[in-house]
Amino acid sequence: MLTxxxxxxxxxxxxxxxxxxxxxxxTLERMLFExxxxxxxxxxxNVPFEDLLKIxxxxxxxxxxxxxxxxxxxxxxxxxxxxxxxxxxxxxxLGDVAKNTLMYVLDNYDWDIEKIKNTFIASLNHDFVEDFxxxxxxxxxxxxxxxxxxxxxxxIPHNKDISKNQSIDKINHLSDERPKIIKPEDYDNNIRxxxxxxxxxAYNTIQSKLKRNKNxxxxxxxxxxxxxxxxxxxxxxxxxxxxxxxxxxxNLDRKIKKDVTILKVxxxxxxxxxxxxxxxxxxxxxxxxxxxxxxxxxxxxxxR
Numbered sequence: 186m187l188t189x190x191x192x193x194x195x196x197x198x199x200x201x202x203x204x205x206x207x208x209x210x211x212t213l214e215r216m217l218f219e220x221x222x223x224x225x226x227x228x229x230x231n232v233p234f235e236d237l238l239k240i241x242x243x244x245x246x247x248x249x250x251x252x253x254x255x256x257x258x259x260x261x262x263x264x265x266x267x268x269x270x271x272x273x274x275x276x277x278x279l280g281d282v283a284k285n286t287l288m289y290v291l292d293n294y295d296w297d298i299e300k301i302k303n304t305f306i307a308s309l310n311h312d313f314v315e316d317f318x319x320x321x322x323x324x325x326x327x328x329x330x331x332x333x334x335x336x337x338x339x340x341i342p343h344n345k346d347i348s349k350n351q352s353i354d355k356i357n358h359l360s361d362e363r364p365k366i367i368k369p370e371d372y373d374n375n376i377r378x379x380x381x382x383x384x385x386x387a388y389n390t391i392q393s394k395l396k397r398n399k400n401x402x403x404x405x406x407x408x409x410x411x412x413x414x415x416x417x418x419x420x421x422x423x424x425x426x427x428x429x430x431x432x433x434x435x436n437l438d439r440k441i442k443k444d445v446t447i448l449k450v451x452x453x454x455x456x457x458x459x460x461x462x463x464x465x466x467x468x469x470x471x472x473x474x475x476x477x478x479x480x481x482x483x484x485x486x487x488x489r
Contacts, residue, residue, distance in 0.1 A: 220387055223451050227384065228444070230377045231272070232280030234259055237309070240284060244291075245302060254306040254328060261317060268412060269382050277381075278374055283309040286370045293434040303328075307335035308367045314340040338364040339371075349418075353425045362433070369430050369437060372422065376444045379416045383409075383451045390458055406459055416452055420445055 234255070241251045258279055265274040286308040290301055306328050314321045314336050325333035338359060341352045356364050386409055393401035423445050430438035 219450075219454055220384065223380075223447060223454070224384055226447055227380055228377055230277050230281045230374055230381060232284045233276050234280065237280050237283065240287065244287065245298075245305075248302060250328070251302055251306065254309055257323075257327065258309050258313070261313070261320075265316075267378060268415075269385065272378075272381075277378055279309055279312070281374045281377075282311060282367065282370050285373070286367050289366055289370065289435060289437060303331045303335070304363050304367070307332045307339075307363065308370065310336055311339045311367050311371055315343075335361070335363050335367070339368055349422065350425045353422070353429065357429045357432075365429050365433060366437075369426050369433075369441060372419075372426050373437075373441045373444055375419055376441070376448050379412070379419055380444070380448045380451050382412065383416070383448070383455050387451070387455045387458055390455070409455060409459060413452070413456075416448065420449055420452075 237255045238252070241247060241255060245251045259275055262273075262275040262279060266272060267274055267277050283305055287301070287305050290296065290304055296304075310324060310328075310332070313324060321333075324336055338356060338361065341347070341349065353368065356368050359365065386405055390402065390405040390409075393405060423442065426441065427438060430441060
């Protein structure tokens with residue numbers, strides 16, 4: 186890469202070319218190195234519908250009620266997408282929360298199989314009452330009162346008199362531990378989905394700037410400005426969620442704090458990319474970015 190840069194700028198006065206190279210390419214190299222490191226430390230939030238069926242086959246021996254719940258939630262969320270305008274809501278949120286809740290329960294609790302099934306079904310439907318209040322009765326009708334009560338405990342009412350932090354605090358005082366597990370897993374998924382969004386946005390921003398695609402670059406800035414307030418709110422919730430997670434067994438508290446740290450670093454990096462003077466340099470327009478990542482929709486590397 187450095188060889189190519191020297192070729193492009195061989196015609197510049199030597200001292201001037203060296204100064205530009207040291208200032209600009211060094212920043213770019215560090216930026217790319219940071220992005221690559223962030224991607225490697227990132228846990229993919231995607232759990233496709235097909236994987237949910239495999240989870241049922243493996244952990245619940247193809248239980249008919251669990252399968253019914255998986256198809257039930259797909260029917261309601263099939264066309265709902267996440268903030269990036271591309272990712273399926275069920276694949277990148279509901280499935281991930283359900284999978285990680287199940288893994289956490291199996292690692293840390295010795296519950297009977299019916300209680301574990303109900304926890305899985307409730308985690309898969311944890312947003313249902315918020316998103317479909319008129320159909321809330323279906324949860325009790327199809328999956329029983331236990332599942333319904335768990336989801337109700339997780340539901341944040343659309344009431345301006347009750348803050349998000351007050352709702353988290355309310356869950357923390359429940360005697361049933363299941364909402365205390367599902368809600369932090371929900372939060373952790375939102376953190377990782379936001380990180381996925383920022384990693385992808387950072388990559389797209391660099392590419393659009395280097396290709397001198399001003400419209401695409403401006404869209405990246407608008408997208409970031411729109412989503413950054415929500416990302417900041419997510420990170421600010423950590424203290425309240427820690428009240429729950431620090432009392433639970435296992436490493437859930439440590440895992441979430443790590444993911445929040447990755448999000449903060451990634452947000453800071455993208456902010457520097459968007460606001461940094463080095464991206465306004467015409468010098469960068471002739472530098473080819475190495476293909477460190479796959480296509481942007483598959484940017485987040487796989488992992489549990």
